[in-house]
Amino acid sequence: MAKILFLFLVLLMGTLGAGNINFSDEVILSELEDLDAEEGDEADFFDLPRWGADRGNKILVNVDSFGAVGDGSSDDTKAFVDAWKQACSTPKSVFLVPAGRSYLVNATRFRGPCAGRLRVQIEGTIVAPDDPKNWDFTKNGRIWLGFFNLTGALFQGGGVIDGSGSKWWAASCKKNKTNPCVAAPTALTIYTSSGIKVKDITIQNGQQMNFVISRSDSIQINGVKVSASEDSPNTDGIHITESTNVVLQNSRIGTGDDCVSIVNASSNIKMKRIYCGPGHGISIGSLGKDNSVGIVTGVVLDNAFLKGTTNGLRIKTWQGGSGYVRAVRFQNVMMQDVSNPIIIDQFYCDSPKSCQNQTSAVEISEIVYRNVSGTSKSRNVIKFACSDNVPCSHIVLNNINLETRDGTAEVYCNSATGIGYGYIHPSAECLNSSDKKIEQKMDAGLDEPREEYIVHSEL
Ligand SMILES: *[C@@H]1O[C@H](CO)[C@@H](O)[C@H](O)[C@H]1NC(C)=O
Ligand SMILES: *[C@@H]1O[C@H](CO)[C@@H](O)[C@H](O)[C@H]1NC(C)=O
Numbered sequence: 001m002a003k004i005l006f007l008f009l010v011l012l013m014g015t016l017g018a019g020n021i022n023f024s025d026e027v028i029l030s031e032l033e034d035l036d037a038e039e040g041d042e043a044d045f046f047d048l049p050r051w052g053a054d055r056g057n058k059i060l061v062n063v064d065s066f067g068a069v070g071d072g073s074s075d076d077t078k079a080f081v082d083a084w085k086q087a088c089s090t091p092k093s094v095f096l097v098p099a100g101r102s103y104l105v106n107a108t109r110f111r112g113p114c115a116g117r118l119r120v121q122i123e124g125t126i127v128a129p130d131d132p133k134n135w136d137f138t139k140n141g142r143i144w145l146g147f148f149n150l151t152g153a154l155f156q157g158g159g160v161i162d163g164s165g166s167k168w169w170a171a172s173c174k175k176n177k178t179n180p181c182v183a184a185p186t187a188l189t190i191y192t193s194s195g196i197k198v199k200d201i202t203i204q205n206g207q208q209m210n211f212v213i214s215r216s217d218s219i220q221i222n223g224v225k226v227s228a229s230e231d232s233p234n235t236d237g238i239h240i241t242e243s244t245n246v247v248l249q250n251s252r253i254g255t256g257d258d259c260v261s262i263v264n265a266s267s268n269i270k271m272k273r274i275y276c277g278p279g280h281g282i283s284i285g286s287l288g289k290d291n292s293v294g295i296v297t298g299v300v301l302d303n304a305f306l307k308g309t310t311n312g313l314r315i316k317t318w319q320g321g322s323g324y325v326r327a328v329r330f331q332n333v334m335m336q337d338v339s340n341p342i343i344i345d346q347f348y349c350d351s352p353k354s355c356q357n358q359t360s361a362v363e364i365s366e367i368v369y370r371n372v373s374g375t376s377k378s379r380n381v382i383k384f385a386c387s388d389n390v391p392c393s394h395i396v397l398n399n400i401n402l403e404t405r406d407g408t409a410e411v412y413c414n415s416a417t418g419i420g421y422g423y424i425h426p427s428a429e430c431l432n433s434s435d436k437k438i439e440q441k442m443d444a445g446l447d448e449p450r451e452e453y454i455v456h457s458e459l
């Protein structure tokens with residue numbers, strides 16, 4: 001399919017006479033096809049026997065057997081730590097948090113590697129202590145429940161991880177400017193792990209971010225629900241950092257910040273069938289803060305519904321950064337009452353002070369938007385705010401239909417180049433008219449022999 005599109009694109013560029021455009025990077029675009037979540041994988045994922053239906057020769061390690069009370073107020077931390085030690089050191093074990101009860105657990109690091117493919121069966125609720133005053137940052141950092149160095153673990157069970165974040169939210173400087181700006185913990189963190197599956201779990205009321213995947217590889221998340229109040233500050237739903245080969249599907253996310261945020265050193269991230277709202281949308285970034293290097297490549301979002309979010313499909317970078325965002329495809333996205341449905345912002349500034357103008361920027365290229373439609377709350381339904389020094393390039397719009405309720409939709413471009421084909425509403429002429437370089441190339445390309453493009457298409 002992508003190969004056909006690629007061929008089509010090349011031919012289209014050909015007919016436009018833009019044959020001189022360097023297509024070597026476009027190979028990455030065609031490779032994006034391979035990023036689609038494999039159906040086979042999914043089947044394997046769904047068919048895992050439910051605990052209880054097929055106990056096989058698994059060894060059950062129940063937190064209750066280690067003295068957990070599960071009344072929501074007794075401190076069950078020690079029981080969880082002891083049960084973890086047992087489960088992690090026993091091959092074929094199941095770490096069980098039983099249904100119907102609520103376990104209060106302090107900040108804990110559950111460390112691997114474990115003896116086998118551990119199953120973490122969360123059927124009940126795990127709740128965090130709610131008072132920021134008792135949080136020991138030196139000891140815990142920003143991690144409430146952290147899982148480290150695991151290989152091949154499976155989290156499932158239909159249970160709930162609840163960060164009890166409301167007091168943290170109230171103490172945020174974003175809620176009340178007289179509060180000092182301090183960090184808050186993440187509810188669930190998976191760190192330096194690989195081959196992890198997380199299925200059918202709810203993560204809610206994160207103190208700050210709800211679920212972070214960090215420094216990990218080969219992570220599959222399926223049927224996860226994330227929720228925090230719309231006005232809770234910085235409560236990203238799922239935050240992916242320094243991680244590769246992450247598949248996120250069939251998930252419903254509604255929070256006070258990005259539904260999904262993908263940041264530095266992450267690649268090959270696939271998202272499929274995502275519901276987002278309320279929240280700030282699906283974001284790549286922010287990247288490049290404090291003149292840092294930010295690199296994200298190979299991101300696909302397929303089949304998403306965004307409702308009432310403050311942004312839709314967003315790429316956000318700070319001025320002064322470096323690095324790049326490349327090979328991103330957003331497709332089959334429906335929006336309802338979304339502000340900034342399609343936005344690239346190379347001037348992102350989430351700071352109480354306004355940001356200084358700087359010349360360097362995180363480079364953004366090969367960004368495809370296909371089959372994106374719905375209603376916008378902001379007049380700018382497409383906004384490509386790119387830096388003059390580091391323009392956005394190879395942006396592709398295909399089958400776009402975005403409108404405001406009163407029919408006043410507009411497109412804004414600065415320093416953004418690319419092409420559009422198929423139905424595009426509102427029309428995005430600024431995508432190429434703002435590009436002097438591409439115009440020159442298009443002019444020059446008129447004399448190019450057509451075979452050129454065929455050769456390109458065989459890459
Ligand atoms: C095409 O781009 C690649 C990498 O971006 C670069 O190495 C190469 O020199 C470019 N080729 C031409 C003909 O500009
Ligand atoms: C959990 O936190 C509470 C409140 O800070 C503290 O009193 C208790 O000792 C902690 N439990 C463990 C097992 O460290």
Ligand SMILES: *[C@@H]1O[C@H](CO)[C@@H](O)[C@H](O)[C@H]1NC(C)=O
Binds near residue numbers: 111148149
């Ligand atoms: C994870 O493993 C690495 C490498 O073996 C080690 O340095 C690190 O301390 C481990 N992390 C935890 C939390 O145990």
Ligand SMILES: *[C@@H]1O[C@H](CO)[C@@H](O)[C@H](O)[C@H]1NC(C)=O
Binds near residue numbers: 177179
């Ligand atoms: C902000 O915090 C200050 C000090 O804690 C408090 O006096 C004030 O009422 C708060 N403002 C709002 C709007 O909550």
Ligand SMILES: *[C@@H]1O[C@H](CO)[C@@H](O)[C@H](O)[C@H]1NC(C)=O
Binds near residue numbers: 264265292293294295
């Ligand atoms: C981003 O990742 C690269 C390596 O992939 C690293 O060199 C750089 O320091 C990272 N940037 C930040 C802000 O951590």
Ligand SMILES: *[C@@H]1O[C@H](CO)[C@@H](O)[C@H](O)[C@H]1NC(C)=O
Binds near residue numbers: 356357
């Ligand atoms: C930054 O650039 C904008 C637009 O070029 C300009 O209006 C603004 O005054 C500049 N700000 C500073 C602090 O130089």
Ligand SMILES: *[C@@H]1O[C@H](CO)[C@@H](O)[C@H](O)[C@H]1NC(C)=O
Binds near residue numbers: 371
């Ligand atoms: C875009 O939408 C059309 C019409 O609904 C559909 O036929 C096509 O497969 C979609 N494209 C992709 C990449 O899914």
Ligand SMILES: *[C@@H]1O[C@H](CO)[C@@H](O)[C@H](O)[C@H]1NC(C)=O
Binds near residue numbers: 418427431432
């Ligand atoms: C680019 O410009 C051409 C000619 O000016 C126009 O026909 C085409 O629709 C423009 N592309 C987009 C994406 O608007």
